[in-house]
Amino acid sequence: MIISFTLNGNPIEWDIDPGKPLLETLRNHGIVSVRNGCDGEGVCGLCAVILNGRQVNSCQVLTGQIAGADLITVDFYRTNETIRIIQKALIDSACVQCGYCTPAVTLAIFNLLQRNQNPDKQAINDALSGTLCRCTGYQQFYNAVQLTIKRLQDPAYHESLYPEFKPELRHVGKNRAKVDALMMATGQRLYVEDFVDPDAYHVVLLESPHAHAFIKKIDTSQALAMPGVVTILTHENCPQHTYTTAGQGYPEPSPYDQLMFSRKVRYVGDRVAAVLARTREQAEAAAAAIVVEYEVLPPVLSIRDAQKPGAPIVHHGTVSYADGTKPEGISTEGDPREEPIVYQFTLHGDPHRNLAASACDGIGDIDKGFSEADVVIERTYIGNRVQSTPLEPHVVYAKPEKGRLIIHASTQVPWHVRRIVARVIGLPEHKVRIIKERVGGGFGAKQDIVVEDIAGYLAWTTGLPVFFRYTRKQEFRSSRTRHGMEITMKLGAKKDGTLTAVYMKLDADTGAYGQHCLTVPMNAVSKSLPLIICDNMRFEVNSWYTNLPPAGAYQGYGAPKGSFAVQTALAELAEILGINQLDLIEKNRVHSGARIEILRSLGEGRPGAPVTLGECGLGEMISRGRKAFAWDAPPPPATTLGWRRGRGAVIIQQGSGLPGLDAANAEVRLLSDGSLLLLSGGADLGTGLDTVTAKLVAETLAVDLEHISVVSGDTDITPFDKGAYASSGTYFSGNAALKAAEDLKNKCLAAASILLQEPVSQLKLVYPGTIQGKTGAITLAKLAHISVQGEGHAELVGFGSFKTDHAAFPYAAHFVDLEANPDTGEVRILRYHAYQDCGTPINPDLAMGQVYGAVLKAIGHSLYEELLFDTKGALINTNFLDYKIPTIYEVPEDFHVEFVPVDDEIGPFGGKSVSEISVNGAAPAIAIALHDALGIWCREWPFTPERILKQLGTIQTPHKAVL
């Protein structure tokens, strides 16, 4: 059908299928700025267009409905100045992180300003209410709107929206545009799905309807004969290597306990078969035609079920250790029908008891500590499973090319993807190239290899280009979730609040497979206990297999739940002792110069060592929050009749990469015009890492950012990097880039010394890109040109490699002020302040965006986000209607981020990590504030109205994660 309409001001005629969603039609016609985040549920708003003057979701418009219509997409920026101004304002306000939602946000603001030239906050909220963003926390969008309005009146208008640091430096500590932001804001081809060739084949999974079952028989014959079907993978014809999907450094602290397809399915949604067909529809039809006969087994649906004597065994394969250690004291002989379980080294697991891993250790004498206490309390805290929900789901495009396998991936760990996929397929690593495209949100979930193995294998074995994208439902249940945890805290203290003993017992639910099974729960301990100075501490960690979806990495990596338990328990202790909660924290917290003994027991997979802390900004941060919240005065009254007001405060910490374990590398090339090419191994997943590394190089080599291009995360082109996890980006990848720049600088100085005939000690590299001697000077451009000529000294290239044993802790103090309705259990966050010591903020406005985003996520986790299962283990809230994430309306009225930088001695220009830590504060701070408001302790998150009413005694029925 031929239709005519106006697209971005131009009359258009397209031959279309009228019954296709407009979203699909636009993308098929090369308009890739419309994105798909919810598969047509109509909730995410990322496919938005302006149709006849109003913003609508193009997934809910059929193409036949736009005949004669006026349609605008963000691509209108090419001819529309207002859109360009909005895009620039979004960039200058640091609103562009992963960029997946940015075109939709741009259109929403454009549409708003068309009808209202002076919108207030309510109007902005309304305009952006239909657009989900998981990265930014929305707060900086308000600035972007205001900046746009001012620039529409005065195009040259400039405003310093955010603080800057390090006045002596040109780039570091200054607010600069994110290097990839303009491409994102203008809706260019950046993400994996934007690079898929028209001749690509499609993968559809057949997934298990049972939580625990053997596949007795699988018949693919009918499906294989269906139109378009190329092949079908099952446990009968897939590679037989066991592996872990955890994208961790080798040898991984996660058991190799899964096959590409297993004869046994271990959760509802587990892989049964993968169909490769010409179209997605053909693959779906064929998947539905596969006949499977199951032997259904009783499932394990909770940590308590897993521990019961005689519980069903989730993994009953033969157990062995790859490092040659002989497993002792555990059952190792298993059911031959199940794949073997291979630990790279002992994680103290006992799989046949459903124990995937365990650890216990401590310092001092815990019994003596409790015996010396005047008060002992013991409390248990529960954190249910939540999903990170990146708006771009897991997606991969794999194709064979010139005898090699090329994988375009949306991943945080390109090198680990290469290693794992090569091993699974049986290829040497040189045959595999991973190209990390822009990532539409990762948050940890894309540290796991959940689609690349299948797509890579199918592409390699069939010789076809293969596209595989998770549906939103699959993203909810088969990517990776935060671990469910139950944490018991036992604290002993003197009457004056001095802690004498701290005991932490943690049970975690790793789900059907053991990726990150020890490291996530251990991080709950290692990022919460070291905040306290106490001579007697002990922890015990057990990680259990269940038949629920696999858990894994998610921003904070266990720390949010550890912080919830430790900080809330401290507040409960303060109440019993009759001590102000902040005074109790002050009395026992880590401080500058403190020796943190517990780190002796908390090495990251190897023996730890106590650390003597340098400077620590906690005192100043607590002081600022205390003042801002008038902590020592009575709380202000509630703003609504019948509601009650309360305040809470916590201190939190994280790390900056994995000292002693991980490494990063970078290379900087001086090109013949004096510009620079930075090859960084780092994987920017929207956090701005490429901008950070570019700034570090620009600062060191005294050039403008515009003179640098960053190529990152391509295993063929860029050097090795551990990947983006464990808050390592700035610290590891940043330091590698810095070292490469310093290396290049030294090489330039040496080369210039010969040309200028002056000793290196007399030379300085000064802005703009000039080496200045006492008698002469030479620009980097000229130096580069000469160096590659016949009389030169070879191309000037700097190399940097970074590893460290130094642990750099970012710290923060979070304060919340809320009101709660005792009759309904509803909670409203009025104020949330995050005071943060991330060392030198390399790019302060982007760093603030990281904090806003993390805090709002954590507010969602604390108040309403929760994965719910039915009694058979099936996840029942697999979409954004049933699993709620915060919208712009959930932003606290007073949402404030403030940096209190304390330089780290090893970090680049004093920088430390910034993003992950900020998810650790909301749950305990809100729990404490709820107690202040309502007098109840909420020890299970999320603190839904229902749980609050239960705690108040208003209703009796316990709300369960398994319904």
Add this chain to the structure above:
Amino acid sequence: MVTVKNLIQPASLDEAALYTAHNPQVPMLAGGTFLLAHPEPLILETVLDISRIVPKFIDVKESEIIIGSGTTFQELLESNAPPIFIKALLTMSNRNIRNRATVGGNIGANKSCASLIPIFLLLDAKLKVTSSKTLVPLQTWLHNPQGIILEVHCNNPRGLAMNFTFFRRTSCDLSSITAAVAYKISSTRSCTELRIVLGGFSKHAELRPDIASLFEGTPVPSDKQAIRTRIQPLLHAITDQRGSAEYKEYIGAEKLAEALMSAEVQP
């Protein structure tokens, strides 16, 4: 995402009426926020697109309000509709959806969380539909939907005390519970002609005369706990991902009590 194999786009209402009379099972498409909101791949064989032919207008008269069924939520919000309509309309998800969702679609979908049905039921709404020469009471039509909705006629609520309350988990969530009330306040400050509609306790939003009778003729209720205690035993919910039955029954009674106590006389 929904794909339609055969999208029928009639040129006139007569053509559409004829088509639907012969093909009553074929779903109709106006704004698409219900029919096309489907996160799983779904192929519909045939759909009748009425989006361009159903009337779009709002006529607020002295005693009556008439709304064209093709009017979107956002258009109605921007009109001079009475405040109680605004309150209900704002519970529709978010602006993107309100820009597309139509009044007729909200009635046709007849979901328990419907934003407008409670208000229309309170205001004795009648529908002009292609299948009838006379106006059809909304309640009758909801039990036996036929034809294409063209117009909604309802009483102007001026002078009535009305309220619309709801409960949802986040600002842009579907309402788990809706409670709408309308009554006249007598010279003795009593509730008369009380009507109550509840959503979230059955497949569709429903008038609840059983609950209304508890308060008919009594002074305007002011003791929330007492109201809740009387109402809660009459509510029967199911446990699902939005909460346990007990919780929903409690919160339904709470929201209805709030609606009764804080109803405002419509200007």
